[in-house]
Amino acid sequence: MFSWLFPACSTPDTVPSASIDILDDSLTHSALMHLRDLVVVGGGGAWPPRATYRDSWPLPLRSYDTVCRAMETSFPVTESSTDNSYNRKLIDSFRSRMRSHLQQHVNLGDVQNALERAESNPESCSQAAWLGYWLCVSFLRHSYRWGVTPIVSEAQNEKSLNFPVELDMPWSYLQHHFGVTSPGGCMTSLMYSNMREDDRLEYSVTVGMTQSHQTTEYWNTKLLVSMEERVLPMYHLFARAVAFVEAGDMVAAADALKSANEVLKIALKFFFTTLVEAKFAQGSWLAYVQGYQGWTLEGIDGISGGQSLTFRTLDAFLGIRPFPEPEKESLHLPLAQRNWLNFLREYDIRAVVKGCGERAAPVAAELEALVKQLRLWRMGHMRRMQPYESVHRPERMTMTAGISVVNSSDESQMIEHLKHQLGQRLAQTV
Structure with missing residues (x-):
């Protein structure tokens, strides 16, 4: 798409193997094109991004x-x-x-x-x-x-x-x-x-600040970056699965999605084993890590966990609706990410596979396994985040960085608000 704009000299000195695998894939399909642009345009030659300073x-x-x-x-x-x-x-x-x-x-x-x-x-x-x-x-x-x-x-x-x-x-x-x-x-x-x-x-x-503050800030970023590193092979398998389905090769598509399920299982296990008090101190996270990422001016929100490409990719690939409004998504997601997501949404692999009948049954089964994993993650995440979001901070009004000031008088009401928001997305994950 825009790859021609960025010469080879813009690529980082050391590119992770998963990014190289995407760039070197010989398959020719729009899904691979959008994924390559995510790596080259969205990440400066690798995904997750390898910025230079x-x-x-x-x-x-x-x-x-x-x-x-x-x-x-x-x-x-x-x-x-x-x-x-x-x-x-x-x-x-x-x-x-x-x-x-x-x-x-x-x-x-x-x-x-x-x-x-x-x-x-x-x-x-x-x-x-x-x-x-x-x-x-x-x-x-x-x-x-x-x-x-x-x-x-x-x-x-x-x-x-x-x-x-x-x-x-x-x-x-x-x-x-x-x-x-x-x-x-x-x-x-x-x-x-x-x-x-x-x-x-x-x-x-x-x-x-103390070591606890610094460790919490480090892991708040490290966890999200590490998730992207771990699921990039899943993105690649998703793109290949689309290409295989398009070519009518349901055996290859099912094999790709079976491998994608294994990649996701390992990544989600890493997420929950990392999100622990020793790395994310409750007393530090809300005040020193989450707070400054907000914005709230003129009705604009700040950083939200919902901006994670990992889970947006899963939702887009699996056709989990409602899809975000383009204007809202363009606030925070760079164009290369949106192009990747929108391709997956428009292709709608679950609908395509459903229309292929019994011969695509193994592919459909692997897609449903991905949905099940995502549902389990959302249920666990809802429980795991409540202690972090409910820490009392008297110097500030109740808020989350991603949805600004919450209309609640204390942290307990804010937690109920968050549970409602997360519960809605869980109900949509079918």
């Missing part, structure tokens, strides 16, 4: 990393205050210092010229570098939006906010480049792109 960016863009390093140490506080006037001073002071750093270090004309060159000449800025720069600006925008973490109700009460031009101007280029419309970051920009090849986070919101 400061030294790979055009020189004028590196000033944003300088500002990010200067500000990240003062973003978190050890103890939150419930005093609104104190918090207002804290937020205003943080934003004032960021504006000062941006004005001091960022040359807007040079930045705009660099971004225009990057758009017209991909050799001047690889896709992996674009991803790293998107991460950096996303971190700056989210920290400017909240002014302090853990987030506080004084910031939540804001309905709109004027951002520095140094953060708005490049954001419009990033939105256009990745095909998203949200004014805030998303799972791809703030999480997928933040895990380095050497297994560290590039940017952190827990600088100076």
